[in-house]
Amino acid sequence: MKTKKSKLKSILLVFTILFTYSCCCNGEDGAIGPVGPLRSFTYDLSTVSGTFHDQSIPELSQVVLDNDAILGYLKFNGSTNLYPIPTTKTPLGIDIRTFISLRNYSMNFFIQNETTTFSVTAGQLEELRIVIIASTNINGKQDDILSKLKAEGVDINDYYAVMKHFGK
Numbered sequence: 001m002k003t004k005k006s007k008l009k010s011i012l013l014v015f016t017i018l019f020t021y022s023c024c025c026n027g028e029d030g031a032i033g034p035v036g037p038l039r040s041f042t043y044d045l046s047t048v049s050g051t052f053h054d055q056s057i058p059e060l061s062q063v064v065l066d067n068d069a070i071l072g073y074l075k076f077n078g079s080t081n082l083y084p085i086p087t088t089k090t091p092l093g094i095d096i097r098t099f100i101s102l103r104n105y106s107m108n109f110f111i112q113n114e115t116t117t118f119s120v121t122a123g124q125l126e127e128l129r130i131v132i133i134a135s136t137n138i139n140g141k142q143d144d145i146l147s148k149l150k151a152e153g154v155d156i157n158d159y160y161a162v163m164k165h166f167g168k
Contacts, residue, residue, distance in 0.1 A: 038166040039132045045125040046077070051117035055105045055128055062102060069133040069145040070100055073159040074107075075126040082129060084157040094118045105130060131162060 043055055064070070073082040076091045085107065088095045095113065099106040105128070109118040133145050149156055154165045 037134050037136075038162075038168065039134075040163070040168065041130045041132075043128040043130070045074075045128050047122050048125050049120055049122045051119050052106060052108045053125075055107075055130075056103060057105050057130060058103055059132060060100065060103050060105065064132055065100065065102065067135045069135070070105075071131040071133070071156060071159075071162065072098055072105065072107075073129040073131070075129070077123055077126045079126075082159040084159075088112060092118070092120070092124060094120075129159060131159070133162075133166075 039059065041057065041059065043057075045053065045055075060070070072085045074085050074087075074090070074096065075082050079091055083090055085096045086098045090096065090112075093112045095110040097108045097110065099108070107128075109120055110116060111118045133149075135145050136143050146156060149162070149165065152165070155161045
């Protein structure tokens with residue numbers, strides 16, 4: 001009986017010590033960690049009309065433009081698919097050409113396989129999704145993200161395959 005009481009006291013003492021140390025330390029939060037390997041942004045394009053669209057994207061910093069992979073996908077009204085852009089195969093039968101600059105993602109619309117611009121009307125486009133995949137610096141050399149994904153069997157033209165690969 002004395003042994004049981006002794007064991008019980010020892011266990012109680014261990015729990016008391018653990019509880020005390022787990023609750024007493026009220027330290028400051030640590031520094032913010034590095035940005036993860038993938039960021040995704042969605043923009044509503046349902047009111048967009050005209051032959052081009054400039055989407056402001058503050059995350060497109062000079063560091064991102066210089067180092068990271070930037071993938072764009074467009075969803076058309078009435079479609080469940082996300083089409084990689086730039087592209088020449090869309091439900092509207094148009095070519096979409098993209099231009100990426102500091103804090104801006106631009107799309108120009110053209111009649112398929114022509115140089116004549118195409119004017120989309122409000123409601124034809126649904127949303128734009130932008131995926132930024134951070135590069136890694138290995139021995140002072142930036143990795144080629146897109147080649148690496150291709151080698152790993154990831155179809156970068158498929159938004160959902162990219163998201164699945166990164167666990168999103």
